[in-house]
Amino acid sequence: MNFAVPPQAAEHHSNLLLAALPPQDLAQLLPLLDTVKVEVGEVLCEAGDPIHHIYFPHDCLVSLLGVAEGRMTLEVGQVGREGMLGATVALGHDSTQVRAIVQRAGHASRLPSAAFRAEVARNPSLQRVLYRYTDQLLAQAIQIAVCSRFHVLEARLARSLMVTRDRLQSDRFHLTHEFLAHALGVRRVGVTKAASALQQQGLINYSRGNIEILDPEGLAAAACTCYEIVREAGALPVQSFM
Template identity: 50%
Template sequence: MAAAKNALIAQLHPRDRQALMAAGESVQLALGTVLGEPGDTTTHVYFPDDCFISLVTGGAGEPSIEVGMVGREGMLGTQLTLGVSAVPLHALVQGAGSALRIAATPFCSALAASPAMQQVLTRYVYVLMSQLATSAACTRFHQVEPRLARWLLMTQDRAHSDSFHLTHEFLAHMLGVRRVGITGAAGTLQRNGLIHYHRGNITVLDRVGLEAAACSCYATDRRTYDATVG
């Protein structure tokens, strides 16, 4: 059996891991693909390998904002582990790549047959809930520059690369701020030698410095994941 790239699947007992991988299929997810809208019925769950997904909220006709991010460390479709089929948030592929996709019915069957799998995935639900709460407080209380630094670190963690493509417009949309705010914050990070930003291409030059510039929310998220899922 091939080694699982996804951290949650890798933690499972080999029998459970084999059952999930046999029930699913490897798919390539393109940038900008919408994987779910609030209120939709969940048809599939996704375990990212090298792609990552933004979780976005916002009412009809209102500005939207990213409240969570899912990469190789997690899964999309955690609501099924709670027995809920409705999609809670807009899910958008932010970084293209591969994922294991499993239809809802076989996933729920595999989950019901394994208390050990239920424990691993329920712990991740807690991590995701914590990330959502942290994002809400971060948006309300922290300035744009440390929030941008946090967001770039989260993206780098899931992109598994020092370089990625992000426009000012997209960053403003994800952070829920005006584009001029992103321009100013990115300019400061670049002048401080932490990143290089040109025509939407971002390269992290100083990871340690970027962590120091980020708000405490980034470290909080990491500690929660390590302590809960590990």
């Protein structure tokens, strides 16, 4: 039996997890979803806080930061249109383990965590999508942790910039020294030196937080091997979720 998806589903289809759901399951989820705008620097959740809402990004990008002693941070993943924020609710967690901060402004579908938990409990298709995506996030976090311990900062910065480029589908974006320092778990002076090295090689142009990737292939070559691993872990095609 064919199940027609309401016209309002179109705006939510820009998120690949929602688009991966069978039409009848998406149609039942639609009344629970609101479209919200998020701004650069907005903290969607703080480590240790209760999870109030689930977000499915459309065109925004969210950085996931592990936090130590309330001030030291390290980016352990990114969430764009391929994913969601709050997947651990499906595993029974009521609080978040990361600080989620908006890296690029845009829009997202949002619903209350209680409503999401109820949908997961009754919807096997949604369960399969979420469990696969949670496995992706874990694979990314593990690889980034290994990268942070064993690879030099210049290669790590190249990896981070290339992953961001892939998520945004753009060679131009804005990332401040301060944000990159928080993401890479280093001091700002370290970011300055690494960015200058990449710029001197003609790979990027970086001025006042405005980044332009001049040579994507060269920057990918300058990145550590973790770039390919993280990219493959975070950009599976929609069909693989089914």
